[in-house]
Amino acid sequence: MRLRTGGRRAEIPVAPAAGLAVLLILLVGLSSVFSSQRGLLVRLPGRSEGVALPAPADAAFLSVLPDASLVLDGEPVAIDRLLSRLEPRIGRNAPRPVILHVSDDAPYGAMVAVVDLLAIGDRSSGFRVRRLLVPTHAELMEWARALGRDPFGQEGGGGSGERR
Amino acid sequence: MRRRRGLFRDGANPDLGRRPPFRRATGAGGGASAVPLATLGALLAPFLLLALVTEVDRSPLSLPASRVRLDAGRGAASVVIARGAREETWGTLVYRFSDGKEASRRLGGPTDIFLAALRVVTEDPERPFVIKADAGVRYGLVDDVLEQLRKAGVRELTLLTRAPEAGGTP
Numbered sequence: 001m002r003l004r005t006g007g008r009r010a011e012i013p014v015a016p017a018a019g020l021a022v023l024l025i026l027l028v029g030l031s032s033v034f035s036s037q038r039g040l041l042v043r044l045p046g047r048s049e050g051v052a053l054p055a056p057a058d059a060a061f062l063s064v065l066p067d068a069s070l071v072l073d074g075e076p077v078a079i080d081r082l083l084s085r086l087e088p089r090i091g092r093n094a095p096r097p098v099i100l101h102v103s104d105d106a107p108y109g110a111m112v113a114v115v116d117l118l119a120i121g122d123r124s125s126g127f128r129v130r131r132l133l134v135p136t137h138a139e140l141m142e143w144a145r146a147l148g149r150d151p152f153g154q155e156g157g158g159g160s161g162e163r164r
Numbered sequence: 165m166r167r168r169r170g171l172f173r174d175g176a177n178p179d180l181g182r183r184p185p186f187r188r189a190t191g192a193g194g195g196a197s198a199v200p201l202a203t204l205g206a207l208l209a210p211f212l213l214l215a216l217v218t219e220v221d222r223s224p225l226s227l228p229a230s231r232v233r234l235d236a237g238r239g240a241a242s243v244v245i246a247r248g249a250r251e252e253t254w255g256t257l258v259y260r261f262s263d264g265k266e267a268s269r270r271l272g273g274p275t276d277i278f279l280a281a282l283r284v285v286t287e288d289p290e291r292p293f294v295i296k297a298d299a300g301v302r303y304g305l306v307d308d309v310l311e312q313l314r315k316a317g318v319r320e321l322t323l324l325t326r327a328p329e330a331g332g333t334p
Binding site: 024027037039040045064109115139 | 233242298303305320
């Protein structure tokens with residue numbers, strides 16, 4: 001017995017399924033992009049660890065003052081010249097760490113802008129800060145107590161006197 | 165020839181007994197077909213609902229901008245530092261906390277954040293944390309929270325930022 005099919009080939013319509021799949025892929029991609037939280041990664045020292053900051057002679061000290069201006073090793077510096085001033089101080093091949101102190105009254109956005117700049121670096125020369133330490137004020141005070149002096153004290157008005 | 169065969173099978177009316185020809189909905193006539201739109205809406209609705217459910221904090225604030233933006237990971241516990249949005253609370257500071265599973269709730273200050281973070285770290289020491297702070301708040305407030313989180317045993321956290329506007333500085 002021959003089954004007559006009317007001369008038409010049986011087929012499964014795949015075009016709607018493919019359209020649906022594309023739509024789902026787009027939606028999943030979009031939702032993952034928009035729902036993800038992104039920002040600057042910060043590692044904190046453990047609660048049992050002491051303050052592990054380097055010796056003052058081995059680091060560069062950068063401060064953000066309340067008006068968002070910057071002081072590098074006691075000298076004022078404009079943000080657009082920060083990287084060029086930092087490069088000879090910390091070196092490129094064996095980079096010294098940069099310790100960042102942000103004044104209590106400085107806007108949080110200014111701190112993020114400085115950290116972002118140091119992390120991105122200078123794309124034309126390839127220089128960027130590889131070791132950036134942002135100790136909390138409590139850690140800085142503990143460090144200063146251990147040192148017996150304020151490591152940021154050399155900069156005018158930027159020392160621990162303006163901290164809480 | 166074809167005409168005669170049709171007459172033999174269908175009688176006088178050649179279209180009698182035949183299936184009506186399949187017609188694709190092409191939107192002819194100027195109107196958009198509602199079926200694909202309804203399907204799209206039905207697909208979008210669950211995704212939007214899921215996105216709203218999975219977002220544990222929706223405090224409106226102005227995040228600082230940065231070009232370096234790393235993924236904080238899913239299910240991160242979050243600390244929010246924002247300024248009061250309503251007129252009567254304008255200028256006052258608002259702390260909120262979420263363990264990453266439930267919606268954020270308001271807390272009194274850094275000490276409450278320490279206790280809440282300690283509970284999360286005790287339950288899951290590897291839980292990522294994020295700080296979602298308004299770009300305009302004093303850094304001292306963020307520093308207080310950082311110190312409390314450090315004391316609670318948080319080892320890694322992400323300072324949430326937004327992407328800089330195209331062509332502008334962060």
